[in-house]
Amino acid sequence: MQTKWWHGKVAYQIYPKSFKDTNGDGFGDLPGIMEKIPYLHDLGIDLLWISPIYKSPFADQGYDIADYQDIDPIFGSMEDFKKLKAEADKYNIGIIMDLVVNHCSDEHEWFKKACDDPFGKYGQYFIIREGKDGKEPNNLRACFGGSVWDKLPGHDNLYYCHFFHKKQPDLNWFNPELREEIYKMMNWWLVDMGIAGFRVDAIMCIGKDPSFPMYEPDDVGDGLCSCGVMNAQNVDVAINFLREMNSRTFGPNDKFSVGEVFGITKDNVKDFIGDNGVFSSIFDFSAREALTQHYCFYGFEKLSIKEYRDVIFGAQETANTTGFLAPVIENHDEPRGVSTWLPLMWQNAQGAKSLGTVNLTLKGIPFVFQGQELGMTNTKFDNIDELDDCQSKDQYKMCKAHGLSEAVTMQVLNDQARDHGRVPMLWDDSELSGFSTVKPWMKLHQDRATMNVAVEEKDPESVLNYYKKLIALRKDPKYIKTFTYGNFVALENPNDHTIAYLRQGHEQTLMVVANFGAAPVQFPVNAESSILLASGPASIDNVSGKVTVNEGSAVIVLL
Numbered sequence: 305m306q307t308k309w310w311h312g313k314v315a316y317q318i319y320p321k322s323f324k325d326t327n328g329d330g331f332g333d334l335p336g337i338m339e340k341i342p343y344l345h346d347l348g349i350d351l352l353w354i355s356p357i358y359k360s361p362f363a364d365q366g367y368d369i370a371d372y373q374d375i376d377p378i379f380g381s382m383e384d385f386k387k388l389k390a391e392a393d394k395y396n397i398g399i400i401m402d403l404v405v406n407h408c409s410d411e412h413e414w415f416k417k418a419c420d421d422p423f424g425k426y427g428q429y430f431i432i433r434e435g436k437d438g439k440e441p442n443n444l445r446a447c448f449g450g451s452v453w454d455k456l457p458g459h460d461n462l463y464y465c466h467f468f469h470k471k472q473p474d475l476n477w478f479n480p481e482l483r484e485e486i487y488k489m490m491n492w493w494l495v496d497m498g499i500a501g502f503r504v505d506a507i508m509c510i511g512k513d514p515s516f517p518m519y520e521p522d523d524v525g526d527g528l529c530s531c532g533v534m535n536a537q538n539v540d541v542a543i544n545f546l547r548e549m550n551s552r553t554f555g556p557n558d559k560f561s562v563g564e565v566f567g568i569t570k571d572n573v574k575d576f577i578g579d580n581g582v583f584s585s586i587f588d589f590s591a592r593e594a595l596t597q598h599y600c601f602y603g604f605e606k607l608s609i610k611e612y613r614d615v616i617f618g619a620q621e622t623a624n625t626t627g628f629l630a631p632v633i634e635n636h637d638e639p640r641g642v643s644t645w646l647p648l649m650w651q652n653a654q655g656a657k658s659l660g661t662v663n664l665t666l667k668g669i670p671f672v673f674q675g676q677e678l679g680m681t682n683t684k685f686d687n688i689d690e691l692d693d694c695q696s697k698d699q700y701k702m703c704k705a706h707g708l709s710e711a712v713t714m715q716v717l718n719d720q721a722r723d724h725g726r727v728p729m730l731w732d733d734s735e736l737s738g739f740s741t742v743k744p745w746m747k748l749h750q751d752r753a754t755m756n757v758a759v760e761e762k763d764p765e766s767v768l769n770y771y772k773k774l775i776a777l778r779k780d781p782k783y784i785k786t787f788t789y790g791n792f793v794a795l796e797n798p799n800d801h802t803i804a805y806l807r808q809g810h811e812q813t814l815m816v817v818a819n820f821g822a823a824p825v826q827f828p829v830n831a832e833s834s835i836l837l838a839s840g841p842a843s844i845d846n847v848s849g850k851v852t853v854n855e856g857s858a859v860i861v862l863l
Contacts, residue, residue: 305627305789306579310501310560312788314664314775315351315400315671316344319636320379321365322728323674325740332728332739334380338388343757345395347677347768348775351560351669352392353400353503355636357385361411363471364694365636365726367402367505368409372489389498398500400560401493405486406509407472415473418464419457429482430473431465432456433516442516445528446470449698452531465516467509467531469694477510477545487552494559501560504583508565511535511542536567543575546582560584562630562669566593570622577627585669588629590619591645592638609820610800612645617805620667620792629668633659634676639724643682647801650820650856653679657770657839658818658858662803664774665816665860667792672771674729678760679767682724683749685717690747696721732758770839777837777860785809798825806863817851818858826850829861836860 324336334357344352356366359374366376375382392399408414417426433441433453440453441463453463454470465474476482493499512534519529535542546563554561563583565576568590576586594607594615607615616631623629633641641663646655656679664670685691688700696717703713717723723746730752731738737752749755760766778787786809793806801821807814814836819825829851835844840857844850853859 305625308584309558310351310584310669311628312779312784313350313398313669314348314778315353315562315630315669316347316349317353317355317635317671317673319355319674319726320357322726322739322744322746324729324731325742325744328741329378330740330742330745331378333378334375334384334388338384338391341388341391341395341397344397347672347772348779349397349672351398351400351500353562353671354402356402356404361409361471363409364469365692367404368407368411368469368472369404370409370411371413372408373492385497398560400501400503400562401499402505403490403502403507404505405475406506407466407468407474410471410473418473419459422456422459422462425481428479429476429485431476431512431514433463433465435461435463442518443521443528444516444519444531444534445524445526446531448695449702451528468506474509474512477512478514483545483548487549490549490553491557494553494557499559501554501562501584504561504563507546507563508535508539508542508567510545511538511540513538513541539567539572543582550582554584562586562671565589568619568622573622573626577623577629579627581627585628585630587635587671588616588619588631588666588668590615607645608800609647609803613797613803616662616666616803617792617794620805621794624667624792629666631663631666631668631670632673633663634673634725635671636673636725637722639720639722640680640682641676642679643719643724647820649822651681653767654840654856655820656767658820658856660767660771660774661816661837661839661858661860662818664771664778665787665807665814667788667790667807670778673725675727677768677771678730678755678757680730680749680755681751682718683727683747685714685721685723685747687714688717691717691721691723692746693722693726696723730756732756773837783812783814783836786812786814790814795827813863815851815861815863816858817853817861819853819855822855824852824854826852827861830863833861833863836862 321332323332325332326335357379358369359371359376360366360368414426414429418430422432440451444452446452447468452465452467456462456464466472521527522529561583563586565586566589576583591612642651642656727746727749728739728744733753733756737748760768786807790807790809793808795804797804802819802825804817828849831846838859841854842857842859843852851861
């Protein structure tokens with residue numbers, strides 16, 4: 305495996321609208337991020353992924369881009385971005401932008417021109433088809449529900465394709481002229497603006513069958529078939545486009561890329577990561593994919609610790625000798641990890657520390673989402689008006705249409721809404737949590753008085769201070785090679801509540817044990833073994849050769 309500059313790094317994701325407001329409008333902004341760069345440096349962050357800050361009408365929170373080379377005024381200006389970049393450079397923090405090129409906004413100039421002339425240059429930038437017998441061209445369902453087709457404004461029998469929101473028209477990757485526009489824009493950010501790389505959003509959706517055949521309807525009952533079926537059948541199409549993208553942008557400029565990719569297997573992992581992969585890394589969504597989740601969120605079932613362990617172990621073993629995954633427990637598209645992955649008894653600070661131990665000691669390039677380092681859990685939403693996400697609102701309508709009560713519908717959203725990752729960051733215990741001087745754009749977390757940066761910085765046993773120790777240990781010169789390049793080896797776990805594995809390097813072997821059960825567990829160690837870090841009560845007996853990990857605790861042992 306070739307050594308790269310991003311190996312051994314720890315990344316942090318910021319949802320800018322909810323990070324820090326400095327101009328008193330209730331929305332986070334670029335100066336707010338710049339103000340907190342020292343905080344991120346103190347935490348131990350090397351790479352900073354900022355969710356979209358481009359000019360946008362915000363139909364899907366900035367993932368509908370109207371101008372790829374301008375900053376939306378809600379966040380500031382291009383001059384603000386340059387100042388943020390300069391501040392990050394002082395602390396050796398690389399900026400990662402969000403690359404959204406499966407689709408753009410219907411307010412992008414390209415789409416406006418396509419509506420004016422569907423068969424001209426810009427019409428070819430999009431996927432526009434004639435209807436069939438007065439209906440949509442085929443029966444694919446969009447990710448947010450309903451058909452992937454909407455009528456092209458001003459044209460009765462022409463439809464444009466959108467795999468997501470109707471205000472997010474899909475781009476036609478089969479058009480080489482469009483691809484050149486995208487690569488030119490990417491290189492402007494990578495080279496001229498000097499960012500460290502891109503997180504690549506929903507990119508496997510570019511793998512389409514341009515004939516758009518009819519599909520066998522699935523079991524939802526609306527006569528449609530998930531657009532993901534087409535994507536799954538056209539992975540090779542997407543890979544070919546991505547090889548070209550990498551050769552024109554990331555590769556020659558030695559820049560970092562992390563892809564939002566689902567469905568990784570031992571057969572195709574080498575296409576995505578490693579020396580010949582199209583990305584530097586891809587997020588490990590194995591646990592998210594394993595969730596039993598029916599359409600509209602109802603019927604959702606949580607994973608047990610054993611099921612969670614099995615899927616992340618499987619992902620680690622799939623990528624072990626090939627390249628680097630990006631371990632995550634939450635992001636802006638998911639509810640909080642502590643509330644999602646842990647049993648109720650450990651949905652607290654102790655559980656947050658132990659889950660973080662797993663997140664940050666697996667092989668790969670770990671990503672921490674804002675507030676994760678505080679142990680944030682799901683926010684309690686009382687009614688649909690407190691939620692903002694377009695998907696949440698669509699799910700609410702669908703649940704009600706299927707006869708679910710208000711209480712059950714809100715419980716579904718309180719379990720699964722994407723809004724949980726979008727509530728404002730908690731900086732102190734003041735009324736507005738130090739996020740803003742006015743009412744924030746979204747509801748604040750119910751535990752903000754005790755779960756915030758200012759309070760946790762003063763508490764040596766806090767989740768925040770544990771995360772600092774954990775990241776510092778991962779980057780310690782004595783252990784960084786093992787944490788970065790050491791093989792992942794699953795241990796035989798004594799029960800269904802324990803996650804235990806080794807990181808085997810050339811210089812040492814480290815053992816990680818996280819106990820999410822209700823009783824202590826023991827694992828064999830050597831006479832010279834020592835505990836490097838523990839999230840809670842744990843002890844080692846070198847005479848008997850055992851380490852005892854109490855319930856709720858996690859340990860990292862040098863064998």
